[in-house]
């Protein structure tokens with residue numbers, strides 16, 4: 384046991400809950416991720432309490448509780464609008480589905496530490512005496528920056544395959560190394576990740592790729608074999624050769640990896656996913672003609688469909704999917720910006736996904752030929768258009784067309800669209816000019 388003074392921010396509700404359990408004669412400690420984060424000087428996003436009080440006792444002591452997993456000894460206690468997870472010390476019984484224990488046994492703090500996944504996640508902290516209880520040498524590994532399975536790594540991964548991804552997630556977000564024996568077991572068991580639901584896989588993938596250290600996560604997923612299991616389509620990018628004059632960096636896999644490394648630390652989820660999938664259609668569309676010229680005809684369209692299927696498979700939200708698909712489908716249009724009509728350019732810049740698309744374009748160029756002319760032109764255009772609406776309110780509406788004697792029908796939409804084009808080209812700027820324009824079209 385060692386004494387450490389931690390000053391967790393906003394832990395007052397959790398301390399109140401813990402104190403109340405103590406007042407009733409029970410043991411209670413902060414446990415797991417929150418202790419790890421406090422020791423790392425990071426603000427925990429929630430506080431979990433481990434106690435020897437049984438679920439029924441916890442529910443009796445606190446008036447506002449939610450028995451989220453009472454059979455596993457997990458009760459949520461509501462204290463001043465904060466949800467505190469209070470869990471009875473437990474030992475997980477046998478596992479038969481590779482993910483969940485068949486039953487749990489209520490036990491003591493030492494056993495509870497040992498059923499946790501990694502040593503750095505197995506610490507307890509007493510916020511009142513400022514003592515750390517370390518039954519698994521987690522403090523040592525935390526100082527060495529090591530992810531190490533508690534106990535026998537292979538058995539621990541076999542019990543719950545989600546731990547395979549959690550190891551890589553913590554190694555990525557914390558920038559820690561994975562202990563060699565843990566790594567070996569992780570690689571051996573990577574093909575068994577399918578015991579985990581797609582939703583849980585997605586949650587971990589999301590955390591890995593949102594981390595500023597995402598390239599390290601990508602490499603660990605790749606080297607462990609998990610990338611091939613979760614995204615075989617990305618594995619197929621390996622060895623997909625491209626014209627060296629545009630892609631001196633190498634094949635599509637290498638290109639995609641470099642792009643990831645060039646993203647800003649706080650890149651959005653749709654942007655990171657767009658980078659991962661922007662060229663996913665290349666392997667299946669690759670052709671080489673008799674002169675040796677390589678083409679990837681419609682790889683952007685094919686890639687957008689593939690990206691949709693992959694993201695649906697992993698149960699990403701429609702909101703995310705709807706942002707990634709246009710970015711993949713339209714990524715090649717950026718090469719034409721200098722020749723675009725003003726109306727096309729303004730419509731492109733008005734797309735809700737434009738900022739991410741622009742960043743995708745930047746890293747696409749920077750990781751290959753390095754020519755940023757189109758990117759820089761678009762930056763200039765952004766300044767140019769900063770004070771005017773990219774797509775202004777229409778000068779003339781459908782009602783106006785009816786008043787001009789044009790009956791509603793297929794022509795109607797076409798006229799309105801052409802009118803909008805003219806407006807976006809600055810060819811017409813007033814309602815009078817717009818009406819005159821319509822009249823000219825009718826002659």
Ligand code: ATP
Nearest residue numbers: 414415416417431498499500501504505543545546
């Ligand atoms: P974060 O909340 O930042 O994602 P965390 O370590 O707090 O990380 P949680 O999922 O909140 O992760 O779990 C809390 C604690 O429960 C962990 O620190 C760990 O001790 C234990 N734990 C969580 N998932 C597992 C698991 N699959 N196997 C074993 N122990 C686990």
Ligand code: MG
Nearest residue numbers: 416417429431
């Ligand atoms: Mg947590």
